[in-house]
Amino acid sequence: MLFALSAYTVSKSRITEHIYQHYSGTFKLIGEGVARHSGQEREQWLSAIERLSGLSFEAQYFADKQLPDKQLRKLLKDKFLFVVDKELVTSKAYILLPDEQSYLSVQVDDYGTSLVRISAFLMLNELGRHRSEARLEALNRLKELYSYPIELVAMSDLAISASNLRTIKKGDVAVVLNISGATTSNMMAYAPIGNSRFVLKLGMIPLFDWLPLSHLIAAIAFTLVAMATAVFYLVKPIERRLAEVDDKIVAIAQDKEMITTDNAPSDAITKLSNTVDSMALRIQRLLAAQTDMVRAISHELRAPITRVRFQLVMLQEAKQPNQHAQGIEKNLDELEKLIDEVLTFLKLKSHQPELTFEAIDATQLIKQLIKTHAPAHSNIHIDMAINSHQPMLADQHYIFRAAGNLLLNALKYAKARIEIGYQKDADSFILWVADDGPGIPEEQRIDIFTPFKRLDASRARQSGGYGLGLSIVQQIAHWHQGTISVVDSNYGGTLFSIRWPITEVSNAHC
Template sequence: MRRTLADSTFLRVYATLLLALVLTFGLAMMGYLMVDQVRREYYRERLATTPMALLTTLLTEVQPVERETWLQRQSERLDMQLSLHHREEQDFNYFQRRRLDDGRPLVMHDSQNDWHLWRQIPGEPYLLKVTLSQLSGQQLRGLVDSLRDWLEALEAPEAPLKALVDKQSLPITLSSTPPETLDSHQRGRLNDGDVVLQWMAERGSISAHARLVSPQDGALRWLKVGPVYAFDTMPLTLTLGLVLVSLMVLAGAIYLIVRGVETRMARLEKAATRIAGGYLDTRVKVESSDFMGRLGMAFNGMAAQVQSLLRAQQEMIRAVSHELRTPVARIRFAVQMVEDMTEQEAVRRQLKGVDGDIEELDQLIDEILTYARLGSDNASGVSLETDSVDCRAMASRVVDALASLYPQITIEVVSGEEIEVVAEPRYLQRALQNLVANACRHADSRVSINLSRDARAVRIDVEDDGPGVPESDRMDIFKPFARLDNSRARRSGGYGLGLSIVQKVMLWHGGSVVVDDSRRLGGARFSLLLPVSVQATRETPA
């Protein structure tokens, strides 16, 4: 069945990537056009700088009463319209006025495809306006001819020419040797007084040459204006730069899209990991109705069902164990009555054995209740009531409690620094007592408790000098009712729940229990690993 865009994660990711691609392409095109427009305006300004600087310089040397005639003559000579305007009469914006104040030309284009060039007359409130429809060779020849006439009228043209060059960006040179790049025909025209234009096709540039004759001594000099390069729409380096920026923007957009999907998957993975660790109250936050949202809802439903089934199982085990206590108590009471009524030694020995079996059954019920309580509280998300625990004092209490039960075993606490940890005192002591009791049942003569800590964890090692635990069985011994020899009548006793309770207690505290070989005593070494800072409450759901 086809799914809509809102319900399909694949379609949403695909559509988002497509949208990111379209937007990136649009931004790249917009950036290309903007850069090209800026470059065109800069190119036009550079082209306009030289003629406007020359014309304003020439205009300042003309008497005010003769300016109108001079402007008309130059208009005919240059094939462009020159006019003079008062600055206050023009409606320029702030940026245009700033450009004029900086001595830069102002280039404007109207709807009739005409170009208007403006420049401030130095030291005067007037603006020179040049209007033209297109650039032509006649205009370039006329400008160079006007520049030549101006320089020939000066006794020392070098300084005024340098001042003019400093006002604009077009190369202008005055040399005492004729140009060598011209052919014989062009040199002949140059000697006849013409302005010669030299086009360099391979470079895409044009230069203007003219001969100057000094009016004082008749010395010859050669004037060169240019080269003026044609506008390059977009250099390769700039194009590659725009492509690179576009790819980076696209890569960033794709990263954000994929990162969003990965973040949601990571939350689901974190929740699954917590549930695998026994935190069955963990739930995933559902933010949408797409595939990931439906997966989160299914995951939450599965977790709720597992939690409900486990809670029901634990409640049943707890109820059955509680119900067993009543008949066990009646049997014990009956055995005690029979024992009080008889004096026969054989009967008393049998009754004592029955009483021992009843005691074992009572202890088994207590172990089952403890195991069920831990599982039920963990499944229900019950918080730990933690407090600061003195580990060395706790170990001493465990030794005092078990020393009388195992008089043939030497139980010692290795001396060392005082160590405190934040934990649930009753359950942590129960876990340590189970480990020490297990070690006493398997030890030959010695059991040792060693406490240590580092920057991340507190470690409590319980070692014995018994036969140890085979490496292949070290994962199975923490399972409920697990026996290494599959027998419930072995000499060491036990019910197979003690180590399971230890593991549940440690998982509930965010720690772990591991088993390996004891290098010091030669038997097994069980280690409780507790984080240095155990949280007082359960973590919030993912």
């Protein structure tokens, strides 16, 4: 916008300067010609000028207020005023009349050959009014009015084309254009002086160049500088913000505390920065979880190893070694079970297997669960609650594992009763296990799916387990695009339910 405004102002100023420099003498001669004539003679003289130049003069009065006061004052001072219109397409010249109460206005559409022709005719008219020595004085005065050379040359000395020479011999003005791409284009005008052998030579007269080479170079330089400046001020903040992202990545690599960025603009770099923040937070959580897992595994391993060591000492001193040997075997079984649980959990966390969705009879699945896990808990009564006879769509192996973990968890804490149920609503399959155990406080429910997390260490130690069963259930539910929730059961204990969408598994099944 600023560049366009500057270009407009410069072009307007250059047109005005070009006219004043090369053609102000022309309009002054018209003013003097008007002043020398009056009445009918003035009209005839102006008509002749209009025919020769193709221009149309119009008389206007100061009282009409056609011009602003500032322009009127300039017209009174210089006897001539030139104004370029807003579109830079045409211009108007104003010539003060002798009474200084009126002026002539003329529209100028051509800043080249037309003005040169009328200039030549006016010069011939001025020279024709004088004789011998007075004509030379008039020629010298013309030279003062114009910025370009004016001289008398013998027709025989002209180095012009034959067609231009014929034009001169006919009594017309010949205008010769010299168009050059490397330098400023110009014109030469040749006007015959009556029947004499002399010709009035005008020029070289510069043609108005809308975009001269110097201005073009300046415009390109200005554009390049403006673009470089804009790029600098655009890239600098981006570079600074990318450096901040780089610092975050370095902080992650060096395990240093990372500073998050607030109130950043919403763009691609902010999105990248937020992604790095999320990645760093996830890495920190994974590292923390890994540390907790190693600590928990170490703790879990320490207890059976300590018991094995103790029983080995007792075995050396015992009179009945078989009893202590059985204890050692039991603790080794516990270690093997722990290792198996850890490996299973790590396998489930490391990658998502390719699930095989199939129609499963819920009744048969629950009966198989009870048959597998109930015999070891004969004091617990297990009910079945099948609210829908439509089969569930799931991966049989993993859904059996998830439901089995929920049942085992309920068997650990139930007092006398457990309910296993299934239903299908409009958009979901739901499988649940409820017990009449002590329940889980609401504020602690968020922690029960954390690996190796025990809400009550003494109760957990008594009931067994390693805190991995519910984490595995949560992972399997996630693979089925579902969720696991925990609420109070109707029996006073806890109800765990797995819910997964029909649409997701149906699409996967297809």
